[in-house]
Amino acid sequence: MTISGWGRFPKIKASIFSPHNESKCRDYLKEVEECIAQGLGRSYGDSALNSNVLCSRRLNLILDFNDKEGIISCESGVSLAELIETFLPRGWFLKVTPGTRFVTVGGAIASDVHGKNHHKDGSFSESVISFRLMLPDGEIILCSRSQNQELFYATCGGMGLTGIILSATIQLEKVQSAYIKQTTIRAANLNEIFDLFEEHKTTKYSVAWIDCLARAKDRGRSLLMLGEHDVDEDFSFSSSKKLSIPFDFPSITLNRYTVELFNRLYYNKAKNSVTENKSSLLSFFYPLDAIGNWNKIYGSRGFIQYQFVLPRESSLEGLQKILTKVSTSGMASFLAVLKLFGKENNNLISFPLEGYTLALDMKIQPGIWELLNHLDKIVLDYNGRLYLAKDARMKADTFQRGYPKWEQFRQLRDKLGLSEKINSLQSKRIGL
Numbered sequence: 001m002t003i004s005g006w007g008r009f010p011k012i013k014a015s016i017f018s019p020h021n022e023s024k025c026r027d028y029l030k031e032v033e034e035c036i037a038q039g040l041g042r043s044y045g046d047s048a049l050n051s052n053v054l055c056s057r058r059l060n061l062i063l064d065f066n067d068k069e070g071i072i073s074c075e076s077g078v079s080l081a082e083l084i085e086t087f088l089p090r091g092w093f094l095k096v097t098p099g100t101r102f103v104t105v106g107g108a109i110a111s112d113v114h115g116k117n118h119h120k121d122g123s124f125s126e127s128v129i130s131f132r133l134m135l136p137d138g139e140i141i142l143c144s145r146s147q148n149q150e151l152f153y154a155t156c157g158g159m160g161l162t163g164i165i166l167s168a169t170i171q172l173e174k175v176q177s178a179y180i181k182q183t184t185i186r187a188a189n190l191n192e193i194f195d196l197f198e199e200h201k202t203t204k205y206s207v208a209w210i211d212c213l214a215r216a217k218d219r220g221r222s223l224l225m226l227g228e229h230d231v232d233e234d235f236s237f238s239s240s241k242k243l244s245i246p247f248d249f250p251s252i253t254l255n256r257y258t259v260e261l262f263n264r265l266y267y268n269k270a271k272n273s274v275t276e277n278k279s280s281l282l283s284f285f286y287p288l289d290a291i292g293n294w295n296k297i298y299g300s301r302g303f304i305q306y307q308f309v310l311p312r313e314s315s316l317e318g319l320q321k322i323l324t325k326v327s328t329s330g331m332a333s334f335l336a337v338l339k340l341f342g343k344e345n346n347n348l349i350s351f352p353l354e355g356y357t358l359a360l361d362m363k364i365q366p367g368i369w370e371l372l373n374h375l376d377k378i379v380l381d382y383n384g385r386l387y388l389a390k391d392a393r394m395k396a397d398t399f400q401r402g403y404p405k406w407e408q409f410r411q412l413r414d415k416l417g418l419s420e421k422i423n424s425l426q427s428k429r430i431g432l
Contacts, residue, residue: 080104158348189214
């Protein structure tokens with residue numbers, strides 16, 4: 001069958017195998033020449049693509065839950081949506097969550113996903129206590145910060161390249177509501193949004209939407225969304241989709257003029273400089289989850305999500321250059337999201353480092369590759385890196401310059417025979 005990541009580029013022919021137990025996983029690894037694991041297919045590019053794909057979705061049992069401490073053990077194919085639906089009514093929520101809840105636990109570990117609270121709570125791996133990992137020869141080992149430590153730090157953020165994650169034990173966070181107290185603040189330009197992030201760095205959650213077409217004195221104008229958990233003990237919520245995109249939009253739909261109009265309307269919807277409201281957890285963390293198949297908006301050729309991070313000391317200058325290049329290119333993104341990252345963790349190839357990260361969604365069109373190559377150069381000039389879970393076209397030297405521990409990661413793969421059996425299109429492209 002034909003498969004792709006969420007960005008729908010690239011598309012390849014692949015054989016999909018969906019085991020329902022560990023024995024079937026072991027048999028599959030013995031049979032295939034090479035493969036990669038995949039969960040719900042929400043990585044954007046080719047990090048979970050291979051001609052042979054082991055789909056973990058049927059490994060979806062919740063194994064144990066400690067209601068007093070909020071510690072859950074589950075198989076790797078359990079989705080974050082299922083955890084929320086099961087445990088939020090009991091007063092427990094994820095310590096760290098990405099921008100979609102349609103991600104498996106195994107995928108969240110492999111991508112070491114981050115959320116709107118990285119500046120305070122780090123990445124998803126901070127909530128991971130341990131996991132069970134199957135190596136190419138079928139051996140199953142338990143990995144934690146004290147046991148098989150090297151594999152623990154390689155697997156968290158390792159893009160599925162260290163074996164098959166079978167199950168995990170993670171720590172949830174106690175909450176007193178299914179709602180968020182949200183504050184939205186308008187920022188006139190990039191300098192102002194940086195000042196606001198720093199002013200509110202003690203707030204639990206923060207994220208900004210940026211108008212990446214704005215120029216001159218308006219460059220980087222933004223809406224900063226801040227959030228704290230409510231304490232109203234209201235755990236009612238609805239997880240149903242409100243809308244679904246039934247077909248691919250014509251490629252011409254998203255152009256400089258339509259995006260410019262959308263951005264102007266979106267920025268001006270915040271009529272006051274500061275707005276406060278109560279928002280459900282689902283709408284605050286997962287606004288796009290309410291729209292089924294929203295990736296079809298970009299047309300049949302698909303899109304690239306380009307996400308990078310720059311060190312704190314060079315973020316403002318680097319982002320000024322990048323936004324200038326994007327705004328003059330005419331290849332605009334109406335989904336441009338800026339977040340503040342806290343300190344880098346010990347994982348070998350995890351994405352976050354202390355600074356600012358910007359994610360841009362751009363449809364595939366003539367000139368896009370040249371633009372992204374130029375942006376790569378700016379990111380590297382400012383000692384930044386690109387996010388592997390969003391990547392579909394990064395060159396090997398770009399990856400290697402951005403991830404200083406990549407050789408240690410590759411040596412571990414070679415030592416355990418992983419480079420012969422566990423591969424993705426991405427791992428081959430970037431030299432792993």
